[in-house]
Amino acid sequence: PRDFSPQFISSVSGESALPSNLRLPPNLIGVAPQKRASPSGSDLPVLRRCEADIPAHLAPAQTWLESLGSRDSEPLGVVDLHPDVFSVPLRLDILHAVEVWQRNFKRISHAKVKSRAEVSGGGRKPWNQKGSGRARHGSIRSPLWRGGGVAHGPRGPSSYYYMLPMKVRVQGLKIALTAKLAQDYLHIVDSLEIPTPDPHYLLDLVKHRQWGDSILIVDVGDEFPQNILKATEDMKTVNIIPAIGLNVHSMLKHESLVLTLEAVKFLEKKLLWHDVRYVPLYPFKLPYSDLP
Amino acid sequence: MSVFGGVFRQSSARLFSTVLLLSHAGTCARTRMHAVPKLRELDRWTEKRGVFGVYDNIGILGDFKAHPKDLIRGPVWLRGFSGNELQRLIRKKRMVGGRMLTEDKHSLDKRISFLYRRFNRYGKHR
Numbered sequence: 001p002r003d004f005s006p007q008f009i010s011s012v013s014g015e016s017a018l019p020s021n022l023r024l025p026p027n028l029i030g031v032a033p034q035k036r037a038s039p040s041g042s043d044l045p046v047l048r049r050c051e052a053d054i055p056a057h058l059a060p061a062q063t064w065l066e067s068l069g070s071r072d073s074e075p076l077g078v079v080d081l082h083p084d085v086f087s088v089p090l091r092l093d094i095l096h097a098v099e100v101w102q103r104n105f106k107r108i109s110h111a112k113v114k115s116r117a118e119v120s121g122g123g124r125k126p127w128n129q130k131g132s133g134r135a136r137h138g139s140i141r142s143p144l145w146r147g148g149g150v151a152h153g154p155r156g157p158s159s160y161y162y163m164l165p166m167k168v169r170v171q172g173l174k175i176a177l178t179a180k181l182a183q184d185y186l187h188i189v190d191s192l193e194i195p196t197p198d199p200h201y202l203l204d205l206v207k208h209r210q211w212g213d214s215i216l217i218v219d220v221g222d223e224f225p226q227n228i229l230k231a232t233e234d235m236k237t238v239n240i241i242p243a244i245g246l247n248v249h250s251m252l253k254h255e256s257l258v259l260t261l262e263a264v265k266f267l268e269k270k271l272l273w274h275d276v277r278y279v280p281l282y283p284f285k286l287p288y289s290d291l292p
Numbered sequence: 293m294s295v296f297g298g299v300f301r302q303s304s305a306r307l308f309s310t311v312l313l314l315s316h317a318g319t320c321a322r323t324r325m326h327a328v329p330k331l332r333e334l335d336r337w338t339e340k341r342g343v344f345g346v347y348d349n350i351g352i353l354g355d356f357k358a359h360p361k362d363l364i365r366g367p368v369w370l371r372g373f374s375g376n377e378l379q380r381l382i383r384k385k386r387m388v389g390g391r392m393l394t395e396d397k398h399s400l401d402k403r404i405s406f407l408y409r410r411f412n413r414y415g416k417h418r
Contacts, residue, residue, distance in 0.1 A: 021325070102345045108366035117406070118399050155377050156384075159370040161361065169354055214337075236337040241346050244354045249345030272355050284356040292355075 027213075036184065038066050039078045043258065047077035048160040048261055052272050058083040062145075065261070068194050068228075071205045079188050079261070082268050084275065088174045095179075095248060097164060098172030102249045107160040116141050116149035118184055145146050170274045176251040177267070185212065192219055192260060199228035202238060212255030218243050220262040243267060378407040 039062045054060055059081035061083055081087075116122065122141030129136055135146075143151040180186040194201060206215060214237040217228070224240065232240045239254065243263045251257055259267070259284050284291070335341075350358045361372030369387040370380070381404050389397060412418050 017306070044356060085297050102348050105360065106364050108364070108370055115403070117402055149402065156380060157370055158377075158380065159364075159374050161364065161370075161372055161374040163360075166352060173349065173352075236342055239342055241343070244350055246344040246353060247345045247348045250343070253342075253344075267353075274352070284351075285359070 028151075036064070038062075039075075041102075042078065044075065044077045046080055048079045048264075050082045050268065051081050051265065052082055053270060054083060058087070059088045061181060063181065063186060063188055066189055066209075068189055068205065070195070071137060071201075071208050076190060079183070079264070081264065082272065085174050085268050085271050086178055088171070088178050090179055090182070091175055093170070094168060094172050095175050098169055098248045099252065101162070101169075102247060103162045104160045105162055108157055109154070109160070111154035112155045112156050113150040113153035113154075115153075116143060117153070119147070119149045123149070167274055170271055172248050172272055173246065177257075178249045180257045182252060187211065187256065187258045187266060189258055189260055191225075192217065192228045193225050194227045194231065197227040199231045199235050202228075202231050202235070206238070211258075213237060214238070214254040215256055215258055216241065216250055216254035217258045218246055218263045219260045220266045378404065378411060381407070 046062075050060055060080040062078050062080060065077045065079045066075050067073045116139065119141040122139035124139070126137055126140050127134060139148075141148040143149055177186070206212070217232070217238070217240040219240070220243045222242070228240060232238050237254075239250075241250070243266045246267070347363060348360050350363070351360060359372070364371045367384075367388075369384045373380075373383065375383070381400060385400060385404065389400070393401065
């Protein structure tokens, strides 16, 4: 929650509220950023309407359209966002499932230990079955012995691959976008042109507008303006990705999300198609006559 | 009559004991604060951690030309595949067995026959 400030009730009145052995996490949001005015009651024009049809019972979500040109520039206008992408019910379980999937489906664990058959040696019976007085053994590399193989250890490189249904992954993206918009962490920008390739300019802008600690900038296409590429090159917490690379984990890791208008149009088109498509008869990567 | 009286006396004693337990505040476990180990100092914003997960939705956002399983870096027989140990070893033998070293191939064959016998001949699941 953004308005969180640590409030501790102390039994002794008059003392300072924080106990001495308190350890606060470094990412604790102590100071709530000032809330911006809602764009619904403003005079600025609506600069972008949704291309797709909006259902009659829903109203488009609205945000400011900003510019990265100068630090103190005012919002240029208001932008309409499709409610079926930016105002879906917030299913945290789907978000969790998609995040866990992203962590695990690529995981290949290389842990492997030798079993008793693979450890060198141990083919001969160490002593006779009967007569020596010692316990009976068949090989010196059995799991009972020191230096012997492991009975049920991790075996070989193993993979944790699985796929969630396509619509679940799509819904996860929609929920993440909705959450960013609802918590005021989404910013729409007309284009990524900045005046200087200096990283300090971006940091200053972000701090002035109180956008947060980490920014994820998303734009469509292969070409990005050189200035912003140079500025974000050495910055750890400000990352720029193409719109194809958008995913739930990055959205949750970075505190705020900056989309361009083309990125919004691209995402709406891609994510809304799954609501109206037919069940695939064969994988979508094979050609369909009506798909581009 | 006396049986019922005994039962009631027992239940009321139990009631009192639970009430006493509920009113006891605090815990008996003593945590040794000076021996608690420090957390590992991790940089959460390295190159790898900062861009983890990018392109995971390359199928749904990129016209289905690529699949997320193409992103997995690892042994050839494990990309986009999951199975139990026997299934993994059989797949490894089919895909890579021709170019394995002799001792590794021998251990692989031995392990496959051992697992085949274990899964299909002994135990409850066969």
